[in-house]
Amino acid sequence: MTDLHEALDGLVRGAPLDAADWNDVVARSRRVQRRRVPRRLALAAALLALFALAGTAVAVGFGINFLSQQEQFHAKQPDDPQRIGPLVQITSGHDWALIGWRSNDGLCLDFAVPHTSPFFCGLPVRGAGSSSAGTGAPIHAVDGFLSGSNLVGVSDGKATIFGVAASEVATVKVELADGRLVDTELFDAPPALRTDVRLFIVRLRLGALERTVEGGVHAFLAFDSDGRLIERVPV
Amino acid sequence: MALRAVSPADIEAIYRERFAAFVLSVMALLGNGEDALDVVQEGFARALRQRGSFRAEGSLEGWIWRIVLNVARDRLRDRGRALRSVSVEAQSESETLGDDLRSRLVALPERQRLAVFLRYYADLSYEQIAEALGIRPGTVAAALHAAHEALRQKLEGVET
Numbered sequence: 089m090t091d092l093h094e095a096l097d098g099l100v101r102g103a104p105l106d107a108a109d110w111n112d113v114v115a116r117s118r119r120v121q122r123r124r125v126p127r128r129l130a131l132a133a134a135l136l137a138l139f140a141l142a143g144t145a146v147a148v149g150f151g152i153n154f155l156s157q158q159e160q161f162h163a164k165q166p167d168d169p170q171r172i173g174p175l176v177q178i179t180s181g182h183d184w185a186l187i188g189w190r191s192n193d194g195l196c197l198d199f200a201v202p203h204t205s206p207f208f209c210g211l212p213v214r215g216a217g218s219s220s221a222g223t224g225a226p227i228h229a230v231d232g233f234l235s236g237s238n239l240v241g242v243s244d245g246k247a248t249i250f251g252v253a254a255s256e257v258a259t260v261k262v263e264l265a266d267g268r269l270v271d272t273e274l275f276d277a278p279p280a281l282r283t284d285v286r287l288f289i290v291r292l293r294l295g296a297l298e299r300t301v302e303g304g305v306h307a308f309l310a311f312d313s314d315g316r317l318i319e320r321v322p323v
Numbered sequence: 324m325a326l327r328a329v330s331p332a333d334i335e336a337i338y339r340e341r342f343a344a345f346v347l348s349v350m351a352l353l354g355n356g357e358d359a360l361d362v363v364q365e366g367f368a369r370a371l372r373q374r375g376s377f378r379a380e381g382s383l384e385g386w387i388w389r390i391v392l393n394v395a396r397d398r399l400r401d402r403g404r405a406l407r408s409v410s411v412e413a414q415s416e417s418e419t420l421g422d423d424l425r426s427r428l429v430a431l432p433e434r435q436r437l438a439v440f441l442r443y444y445a446d447l448s449y450e451q452i453a454e455a456l457g458i459r460p461g462t463v464a465a466a467l468h469a470a471h472e473a474l475r476q477k478l479e480g481v482e483t
Contacts, residue, residue: 091424092424092474093443094424095424095425095428096351096428096439096440096443096444098425099350099351099354099425099428099429100347100350100351100356100444102356103343103346103347103350103356103359104346104356104357104359104360105342105343105346105347107346107360108338108339108342109364110335110338110339112364113335113338113364113367113368113371114331114368114371115368116364116365116368117368117369117371117372167369167373167390168373169372169373169375170375191375192375193372193373193374193375208372209372
């Protein structure tokens with residue numbers, strides 16, 4: 089079978105065997121995940137949007153529907169962190185919702201919109217780390233004051249940036265790649281999340297060109313109640 | 324048996340010890356080293372992120388193999404199965420036995436191909452391959468037998 093072995097070796101000629109980089113793995117694990125919502129849910133969301141466009145009064149608010157959507161969404165993903173608390177809506181618009189939940193991998197945040205639903209868990213922010221379930225040592229040796237996503241959900245012409253800040257943080261600003269410094273809305277975590285961290289979100293209307301640009305966030309800035317910069321987290 | 328939560332250090336240890344096996348197996352599947360590296364990095368990142376969901380019903384390495392192979396399958400889907408069309412093209416132009424065998428390897432049904440790759444590049448046992456692919460060990464044996472049969476026909480055709 090020498091010929092077969094040669095053929096197999098030929099398939100992997102020039103393999104990047106010296107490119108191992110654990111730090112890159114850790115950095116990737118912190119990034120926001122994007123995932124397609126199952127087609128059936130996307131269809132339901134599209135139908136709701138049609139009702140809204142036609143001026144039909146929809147008795148059930150989008151936020152409630154998104155809670156249901158996310159409930160089903162995570163239930164079908166056995167590899168997701170295990171939820172150990174209810175899904176809690178933090179804030180919402182007419183076609184999106186920011187939803188938090190506690191998991192065995194720390195606090196999780198879903199940015200729920202029709203069609204896609206980015207979420208992340210276990211942010212390296214003091215107060216938002218591993219929960220009582222415990223999953224071993226934290227990924228990051230030192231938890232900071234804030235952490236957030238890059239641009240997500242740009243399909244509706246608006247980009248969204250969201251994340252978590254420690255309770256000491258009074259203001260969060262986002263430094264964009266084009267140099268703009270934008271304010272975010274900051275919310276105390278609802279009691280059901282059983283944490284004192286704060287959650288931030290900003291939705292930006294972008295130009296046609298910017299809509300196609302990935303990696304639009306340069307840094308997150310945290311300020312205390314006296315307006316002093318207490319942390320700048322480059323992305 | 325008391326269950327112990329998986330720590331990042333557990334996953335890092337497997338990464339450092341088995342990096343080459345993962346990269347080679349995924350590269351054979353995707354046909355591209357750069358993509359293979361990206362898939363392995365992404366797969367381990369996903370394992371790190373989702374380590375809380377590991378149920379210790381099998382080995383940690385087997386669980387990571389499943390995640391990495393799922394990322395690789397997603398990548399193949401994203402590429403619209405370009406690998407298959409490339410292989411057919413390569414087969415028609417190839418002149419040497421090595422080229423032809425490579426074409427036949429990548430044209431094997433996915434399960435057979437993965438079983439061969441995991442056996443050869445990662446040196447996994449039948450049980451470990453079964454765990455990585457989510458199938459029974461007996462199915463692994465059957466897949467490897469079928470793959471060898473398909474490849475043997477080509478080898479015999481040349482050797483006789």
